[in-house]
Amino acid sequence: MLVKVLYFGRLKELCGFSEESVELRNGSRIEDLFAHCASSRPELGKFRPSLVAARNREFAAWDTALCSGDEVGFLPPVSGG
Amino acid sequence: MIAPHSQDRIELTHEIIPNAAIAHEVRADEDGAVATFDGCVRNHSHGRSTIYLEYEAYESMALSKMQEIAEHLHGNFAVNRVAIVHRLGRLEIGETSVFIAVSAAHRAAAFDACRYAIDNLKKTVPIWKKEFFADGAVWADGEIPPAPAAAETPASEPASN
Numbered sequence: 394m395l396v397k398v399l400y401f402g403r404l405k406e407l408c409g410f411s412e413e414s415v416e417l418r419n420g421s422r423i424e425d426l427f428a429h430c431a432s433s434r435p436e437l438g439k440f441r442p443s444l445v446a447a448r449n450r451e452f453a454a455w456d457t458a459l460c461s462g463d464e465v466g467f468l469p470p471v472s473g474g
Numbered sequence: 475m476i477a478p479h480s481q482d483r484i485e486l487t488h489e490i491i492p493n494a495a496i497a498h499e500v501r502a503d504e505d506g507a508v509a510t511f512d513g514c515v516r517n518h519s520h521g522r523s524t525i526y527l528e529y530e531a532y533e534s535m536a537l538s539k540m541q542e543i544a545e546h547l548h549g550n551f552a553v554n555r556v557a558i559v560h561r562l563g564r565l566e567i568g569e570t571s572v573f574i575a576v577s578a579a580h581r582a583a584a585f586d587a588c589r590y591a592i593d594n595l596k597k598t599v600p601i602w603k604k605e606f607f608a609d610g611a612v613w614a615d616g617e618i619p620p621a622p623a624a625a626e627t628p629a630s631e632p633a634s635n
Binding site: 399401402403422443445446447450451452453454456457458466468469470471472473474 | 571
């Protein structure tokens, strides 16, 4: 299945782009997606403790199961206002 | 999806926020109070002189979270209209980054709702600020939004009819 991944703030700078499409095995969870994304960018993995995930524009637990077509954002600590 | 209150104004913009116009437009004849919060760009941060800021957002989610805040105000405070407008892009010192206006029949509800809105926005709305100094730039520390610790148990739960 194919999911869309979005990066913001320092993660976007780290990756050098703001979105990518990732092909995952059916039944994958958000944590599997993150591990996949971080496997080619070890720096990304270091941010994991400070990140929250969003699935289809809602905050989501890391063990949330994904569906084809999902949009997943990895969100650094927010600093609006 | 919650139906938005039609007279609320929930917005992200790259333009200068028209604070006075927004404060005026939330006011109706039945209101006795308008509370506003004007968040503006400070010229210093952690002892360093700030030159300018840049804001970016996960726009679709940020609007949805701002809408949720407005709905919470309507459900929990005796307020009439709500405006929450956040600026994105490059902001200069003294410019407004976020403007919130809440109207109500009485001042306590307006103050309380306005305070709730800005406090909650800073914790839950996916917007990020980069601070530019003479000798470099940093992403502001920020707050980790509350997120579910574990996924909800899937379909094996009995359906509620």
